[in-house]
Amino acid sequence: MTSSILLPDTKEYRKAHKQYLKATKNRPKDIDHDWTPFRAAEKKFKARFPPPDLSSVLDLACLRDNSQLGYWKGSPDAVEFVQIPLKTEDGRKAYTIPQIPGTPHLFADQPKFKHPPGLIVLPSFVSEQKQRDLVKWSLAEHAKQPNDTNLDIHYVLPKEGLWNAWLKARDNPEQDALVLPKALVSEVVEKPSSGPRQLVNNEPASPETFDTISTTPKPPPPPSSTIQPTPVSSLIYKMRWANIGWFYHWGTKQYDFSKGPGTIDDELRSVCHEAVRSVQWKDVHGPSSADWGPNGPDWETWDETYECDAGIVNFYQEKDTLMAHVDRSEVCATSPLVSISLGNAAVFLIGSLTRDTEPIPILLRSGDAVIMSGPSCRRAYHGVPRILEGSLPPHLKSSAFEDDALAREWQPYEEYLSTTRINVNVRQVFPKGFDPFAKRSP
Numbered sequence: 001m002t003s004s005i006l007l008p009d010t011k012e013y014r015k016a017h018k019q020y021l022k023a024t025k026n027r028p029k030d031i032d033h034d035w036t037p038f039r040a041a042e043k044k045f046k047a048r049f050p051p052p053d054l055s056s057v058l059d060l061a062c063l064r065d066n067s068q069l070g071y072w073k074g075s076p077d078a079v080e081f082v083q084i085p086l087k088t089e090d091g092r093k094a095y096t097i098p099q100i101p102g103t104p105h106l107f108a109d110q111p112k113f114k115h116p117p118g119l120i121v122l123p124s125f126v127s128e129q130k131q132r133d134l135v136k137w138s139l140a141e142h143a144k145q146p147n148d149t150n151l152d153i154h155y156v157l158p159k160e161g162l163w164n165a166w167l168k169a170r171d172n173p174e175q176d177a178l179v180l181p182k183a184l185v186s187e188v189v190e191k192p193s194s195g196p197r198q199l200v201n202n203e204p205a206s207p208e209t210f211d212t213i214s215t216t217p218k219p220p221p222p223p224s225s226t227i228q229p230t231p232v233s234s235l236i237y238k239m240r241w242a243n244i245g246w247f248y249h250w251g252t253k254q255y256d257f258s259k260g261p262g263t264i265d266d267e268l269r270s271v272c273h274e275a276v277r278s279v280q281w282k283d284v285h286g287p288s289s290a291d292w293g294p295n296g297p298d299w300e301t302w303d304e305t306y307e308c309d310a311g312i313v314n315f316y317q318e319k320d321t322l323m324a325h326v327d328r329s330e331v332c333a334t335s336p337l338v339s340i341s342l343g344n345a346a347v348f349l350i351g352s353l354t355r356d357t358e359p360i361p362i363l364l365r366s367g368d369a370v371i372m373s374g375p376s377c378r379r380a381y382h383g384v385p386r387i388l389e390g391s392l393p394p395h396l397k398s399s400a401f402e403d404d405a406l407a408r409e410w411q412p413y414e415e416y417l418s419t420t421r422i423n424v425n426v427r428q429v430f431p432k433g434f435d436p437f438a439k440r441s442p
């Protein structure tokens with residue numbers, strides 16, 4: 001599996017151009033007339049041809065030495081941002097997108113320009129060594145039972161985890177076993193459906209809706225009846241997510257608290273806590289007049305009350321996208337969400353409480369952390385329309401290792417990462433002190 005960037009003046013580019021002209025010949029002129037601004041941005045960055053122009057994408061890495069950044073570059077001037085001081089005085093930096101001065105945080109009259117306060121970008125926050133540790137952790141330690149992955153629904157996965165089975169199969173192709181569909185062993189199977197996928201519109205979680213949410217039935221999803229036995233070597237590229245902490249039930253888009261809290265890896269937890277504690281929150285939320293709900297702002301206490309307890313590891317192959325969505329299943333609606341990028345770079349879009357705001361495009365590279373915090377940013381639409389092919393940084397290649405044995409050990413990770421982006425997305429479901437199992441009066 002190789003990744004290639006379409007460079008102008010090449011045979012591949014001319015071929016893609018011809019295919020594009022053929023495919024778009026009969027496309028109606030007003031195809032985009034009913035797209036929301038968010039949808040229009042998704043389409044723009046998703047397009048394979050012509051490859052997207054990233055000059056409107058905020059690329060904070062360009063503020064440093066940009067000789068190592070590779071083919072895909074955005075611009076450091078694409079969007080207005082401000083640097084905020086970090087408590088850690090080690091050269092790392094943090095940036096936030098300011099509100100338009102003198103205006104409340106959301107406007108009905110001019111939705112185009114309104115972005116919620118609370119977004120922090122921390123370029124290269126995670127050290128190169130920690131990035132490698134987190135990649136290994138995601139694949140070899142985390143993406144296996146008891147943590148669910150998207151593939152567990154449909155396949156009887158190897159007990160050691162798909163990645164570890166793949167490491168063996170790579171060394172010895174005879175061990176590239178066929179993984180069997182669950183439908184062969186399950187009594188309940190999904191009936192094939194020809195209609196569009198059902199959209200689940202979940203109610204935002206809150207302490208008030210918690211009891212209803214926790215008693216909503218959460219049946220296990222039925223395995224597909226049409227899936228075929230698949231070798232480990234190709235299934236590894238179909239892994240899309242692995243659950244962290246409290247178990248998420250995709251059918252209802254609610255957490256299934258009956259399964260218990262799950263675990264959070266110590267190293268991951270410490271990266272998230274370090275990120276949250278290093279920000280001077282008064283510089284971010286102090287000037288804002290946002291509505292924090294009946295108990296008022298809680299950012300003043302995040303140093304003590306932030307506690308990550310759930311999340312997801314997303315695995316993106318080059319053509320995968322994550323459509324505009326809001327993460328609103330967490331009872332804690334304001335506490336920071338920490339999102340760590342690893343592997344290939346991506347375009348991340350962040351809008352506002354509706355899809356009608358033109359989103360800000362931000363180029364995220366391996367090691368960058370993003371924090372979404374506060375009442376409006378935590379409920380803002382966001383998505384990932386584009387993985388930037390061929391953007392694996394040098395420190396995630398085995399040539400970065402001087403030691404031969406270490407280089408050899410990293411080889412399978414480099415091979416997988418050459419077409420992959422990993423995002424570790426960590427949240428706080430419960431405000432500190434909220435006991436999900438306490439008896440509440442009806």
Ligand SMILES: O=C(O)CCC(=O)C(=O)O
Binds near residue numbers: 314322339348383423
């Ligand atoms: O991949 C990313 O950067 C964002 C992922 C995300 O929004 C999510 O997991 O909810």
Ligand SMILES: [Fe+2]
Binds near residue numbers: 325326327382
């Ligand atoms: Fe999200």
